[in-house]
Amino acid sequence: MKTKEIIAVYPGSFDPPTKGHLDIISRAAKIFPKVVVAITHNYNKKHMFTLEERLSMMEESVSEIKNVEVSSFSGLLVDYLDKIDSFCIVRGLRALSDFEYEFQMALMNRKLKKDVETIFLMPEQEYTFLSSSMVREIASLGGNFKNFVPNNVYKKIKDKRKLNV
Template sequence: MTESKAVIPGSFDPITYGHMDIIERVAQRFDEIHICVLKNSNKEGTFTVEERMALIEASVADIPNVEVHQFNGLLVDFCDEVGAKTIIRGLRAVSDFEYELRLTSMNKKLNSDVETLYMMTSTNYSFISSSVVKEVAQYKADISEFVPEPVEKALKEKFGK
């Protein structure tokens, strides 16, 4: 049997419990999980790619089969680099699907060996997005229910306590 590997791509600016929900569930189903931190050219990041990677690494430290990477380029090229044939995309709502479908179609056209699987985030996290968490954090509200502790601390430092 071959080793199963999956890639979970995203900007993770910052990682939330919604992301963690997907990562933890995928980690139970694949031998290796490669989190691929991508720089989104359409968004100005709150955290640098290096800061995001450090926050993810701290948040997934107790999940032994997860590795965190940075990649600039095509996601299917990253999949080839790590030997993964599966991309995992988390969905919060139906509204996420249209965008994801376009990405999946392009990835499939670029590399027909790579499949994309969609996972719905658990309902208790379906309303959480990095953007909303950052906005709430700017107003000094309690975000501990939405992000791992290292992220909560980093956002407090970023926006002042």
């Protein structure tokens, strides 16, 4: 019996991609032979960037990690997993406050598709407080967010802020 390559899917809206996201991606890339960063439109959030912009920023941010690809999807994550022949979801846990939501999502995904497994990875301690929404808020209030995002993302946010002034 031949073992198939495990494709780990790291889903999210990544609006914008942060260094915390990249930390989780690089950790997953050390564990799994292939990692797909699956960017989706979250209808519960007001996005700063379009899906195309987020795809472009993420592709540039992970371009050095050879076993990572960036994709997008809409609809249920479990349907996307079927589409790419995966059963493995990677999620980051920053703090205890993330656990309840992530636990519920993992159980719901497993209920929707019995063989789905969710793997939780913890980021480097310096990223445990970091979220895309915090970066958006700091940027919108004119604060310094340069250390929280990759350089390419920093430039895109600065450009976006200039357009909205």
